Amino acid sequence: MLHVFVLRWKLIIALALPVLCFIVHKARSPVTSDASMSPPSSPASVASSLLASKGLQLQSIKTIQSLWAGYGHICHLIASPNVSPSSSTQTSPSASTSNSNASTPQESQSFILKLITPPIIKGQDEGHARKILSYQVEQYFYSELAPLLPPSIPVATCFASVNEHHPNGTSTTAMILSDLRPQYPVAGERRESLSKGQVFAALDWLSGFHGFWWPRLRDMDRSLLVRAPLDEIQQENYSEKKKKNTVWLNGGYTYLGTRRKEYRSLASDYDSEWNTPLTEWEDGDNSISEMVANVLAPRESGWGPTEQYQTLIHGDVKSENLFTTVSGDRVAFYDFQYVGLGLGVCDLAKLFTCSVPLEMLVEDSVIPSELAMQSGEKALLERYWIRLKEVSGKEYNWDIFVLHWETALIDWLRFQASWGFWGNTAWLEARGRHVLKNESWKENVVRNWAYSQGGTKS
The missing domain is CATH 3.90.1200 (Aminoglycoside 3'-phosphotransferase; Chain: A, domain 2)
Incomplete structure (x- = not known):
């Protein structure tokens, strides 16, 4: 009887072991379900990345307001030249136009970050589509059309921007704009x-x-x-x-x-x-x-x-x-x-x-x-x-x-x-x-x- 009992327990353990291993593996693996995809990029991380591409480093960031329906944030940034030994990119006074308040590479500069990280909405929702398209339109205007305007028609200068669509259906659209407020307070x-x-x-x-x-x-x-x-x-x-x-x-x-x-x-x-x-x-x-x-x-x-x-x-x-x-x-x-x-x-x-x-x-x-x-x-x-x-x-x-x-x-x-x-x-x-x-x-x-x-x- 003891022999039969031991055999039964060995069989139970043999059957259960693959299941236990699967559970442990899932617990240690990155979660990929729709409910818990990678969180949207934070304003600070996006700002730091865009500024770094221009030889600047983020000093401070403050959220001014949230975009309509939770589609993102508008933030005020203070940045300064990246003087670390590994920095190979230098800023230039020509990085801003007469519409920008950015001064010399040695001084701190004030910027506005507009970050759009919209929710995923399935189906054809007109309001959602309007918002997504509108942010892409705005980015095009600041990047391609605004630089053509004469100084007599002042608008913000686009310092850096990104527009990424991720495999999980999320997207990140961001612009760093010159801060108009010092000249127009x-x-x-x-x-x-x-x-x-x-x-x-x-x-x-x-x-x-x-x-x-x-x-x-x-x-x-x-x-x-x-x-x-x-x-x-x-x-x-x-x-x-x-x-x-x-x-x-x-x-x-x-x-x-x-x-x-x-x-x-x-x-x-x-x-x-x-x-x-x-x-x-x-x-x-x-x-x-x-x-x-x-x-x-x-x-x-x-x-x-x-x-x-x-x-x-x-x-x-x-x-x-x-x-x-x-x-x-x-x-x-x-x-x-x-x-x-x-x-x-x-x-x-x-x-x-x-x-x-x-x-x-x-x-x-x-x-x-x-x-x-x-x-x-x-x-x-x-x-x-x-x-x-x-x-x-x-x-x-x-x-x-x-x-x-x-x-x-x-x-x-x-x-x-x-x-x-x-x-x-x-x-x-x-x-x-x-x-x-x-x-x-x-x-x-x-x-x-x-x-x-x-x-x-x-």
Whole structure:
């Protein structure tokens, strides 16, 4: 009996040993499950690596803010020359331009790190795709386009950047930018409105930016530009295009092609004042909102009603996205995630609604139900329009400019009505009611829309 008992225990041990070895091996091996992949690179490690490539070493890092929905961080860096014996790379005063506050190699320098480490989201999520594409667009702008701008249009200088896609599906996009704050120490923040001097400075920056790019758009290969998020990721050659980051074909993030969900919500909201004028059929199966969007939209190829007036727009113009000098006479914009093609007045529509003091637009604080253009609004537009023509060297008939301006206002009104109002709401709605009742304006929109559908240009 004892012999049988020993044999049974030997058999049990023989069978159990491989299982125990497997368990021990798994405990000692790196975990590779989706739930515990390698953690995203820390801001400090990314900053140190990028700075080292330029012969600098990180002295301190402080998180300024987190990006929307946990997609990354914006940090302030202090760096100094790497003087270790193993350092073979030396910095140079030419590493920064007049837009940068970086000084000499012997001094500490101040930088901004923008680090994007997005979560992995499966499936075609439009919001996620929009964010990912927008960060790639911004990196392209700072790396390739910003260096072309003259000193009169100040933006941050990209000192170093990286864009990596990892086998586990994660990615790391990072830029080290010059710190604008020493030269432009006043942040726009969430004040909703700028001072009078800051408004003039913002208009001058925008007219300069739009005017600079207007005659240069012909050099862009539009087939490489980034389309609406879901359209972009569904392309057969998307993975190849992803390697060639460019700007948006349609600048901004509020145009109808990327806001269909909100538009459908407005179209089904029969309690909204804007349901009927903005979403009901105006011509065949198309609403005035759809025709307006079509008139404003840049094309990859072929003719468009506003084609000859399109430029590169910032895409998210508001006080929170600029710094100013103490006197408020100069500004520098940042946050170029939605830079792309469009009419300059599309940038102005958001600026006027969200950041311009109401008293600069209207003569009376009591806003009537319908409102024509007031002298204050006209003066601001004229300031922008005159300088836009001077910088671009192009002609822009005033009546056509106003037509474009009011069309951009209706497009912006459509977004706010479907997403939520903020800013100079009473002014925007009153202007919208006036424009929508202007038969001459409506006839122009319908006619241009019809031409774009295959009609003959007059």
